[in-house]
Amino acid sequence: xxxxxxxxxxxxxxxxxxxxxxxxxxxxxxxxxxxxxxxxxxxxxxxxxxxxxxxxxxxxxxxxxxxxxxxxxxxxxxxxxxxxxxxxxxxx
Amino acid sequence: xxxxxxxxxxxxxxxxxxxxxxxxxxxxxxxxxxxxxxxxxxxxxxxxxxxxxxxxxxxxxxxxxxxxxxxxxxxxxxxxxxxxxxxxxxxxxxxxxxxxxxxxxxxxxxxxxxxxxxxxxxxxxxxxxxxxxxxxxxxxxxxxxxxxxxxxxxxxxxxxxxxxxxxxxxxxxxxxxxxxxxxxxxxxxxxxxxxxxxxxxxxxxxxxxxxxxxxxxxxxxxxxxxxxxxxxxxxxxxxxxxx
Numbered sequence: 001x002x003x004x005x006x007x008x009x010x011x012x013x014x015x016x017x018x019x020x021x022x023x024x025x026x027x028x029x030x031x032x033x034x035x036x037x038x039x040x041x042x043x044x045x046x047x048x049x050x051x052x053x054x055x056x057x058x059x060x061x062x063x064x065x066x067x068x069x070x071x072x073x074x075x076x077x078x079x080x081x082x083x084x085x086x087x088x089x090x091x092x
Numbered sequence: 093x094x095x096x097x098x099x100x101x102x103x104x105x106x107x108x109x110x111x112x113x114x115x116x117x118x119x120x121x122x123x124x125x126x127x128x129x130x131x132x133x134x135x136x137x138x139x140x141x142x143x144x145x146x147x148x149x150x151x152x153x154x155x156x157x158x159x160x161x162x163x164x165x166x167x168x169x170x171x172x173x174x175x176x177x178x179x180x181x182x183x184x185x186x187x188x189x190x191x192x193x194x195x196x197x198x199x200x201x202x203x204x205x206x207x208x209x210x211x212x213x214x215x216x217x218x219x220x221x222x223x224x225x226x227x228x229x230x231x232x233x234x235x236x237x238x239x240x241x242x243x244x245x246x247x248x249x250x251x252x253x254x255x256x257x258x259x260x261x262x263x264x265x266x267x268x269x270x271x272x273x274x275x276x277x278x279x280x281x282x283x284x285x286x287x288x289x290x291x292x293x294x295x296x297x298x299x300x301x302x303x304x305x306x307x308x309x310x311x312x313x314x315x316x317x318x319x320x321x322x323x324x325x326x327x328x329x330x331x332x333x334x335x
Contacts, residue, residue, distance in 0.1 A: 008175060008191070009270055013255045016272050059270045059277035060191060
């Protein structure tokens, strides 16, 4: 079976993981247009090549980020979300 | 002679009480529930040293989760290990660290450790809302079933239903693997009973009967069988000279 490395739990069978969609910047919810917001919530870029995605290790409900090549399905790197999101973001 | 205790005569029951009764368990009272003390048969302690599965679901356990939970427990004098490790506490209770701020505390095999009760009382007695974050209580008593797989063939039996290498030389005492066991998300912790290999197993209580059957099925080829808490106590006592 394909193996993915969870940053908290180590290498595990891919069947233990759940895909969570692309990582992308959330637009300011108070300033974004309906079109921008719908784009953010519903539309995937579906890029060919290395993408950054949310993944969850289901037995621990642990969310992290994986860089994956969508062409070869090779997992390049996995790391905790704190690497990208390390401070609280406020919206006025 | 007294009539034997039945699980139905007490307020709480193990998630597995029908299975246990069907296997001919003799029950003993503890934590307001009936726990399977013995299944009879020849030398149950020897069976536990070979390959045994015990149900500790009625035994006391509490959980704390959320920002501040680990710090709050440390402030209560509890030894908090690394993530995915378990640590025995001063009174014999076990702490399982399932995440940075996801912790479960169980009583010991003999149910003498009062730490889970003390922590639950201490948490409830604090001011509300708290001055500093201390997480929230997790209902681990109700959410998780608690099984113990013991004996020399325990690793071989687990290899049939779990993808993680749990052999003793690869999975040290005190380590936790949170993974899939018989297709069920589970916590597997190695906490040996004296010198006998033992895995503490926790998974969703709603699937307890399914899980119990799966694990017993995996144990069959190694001569495994259900054992009661008296056999676990005998295994624990024999090595430390308290038997």
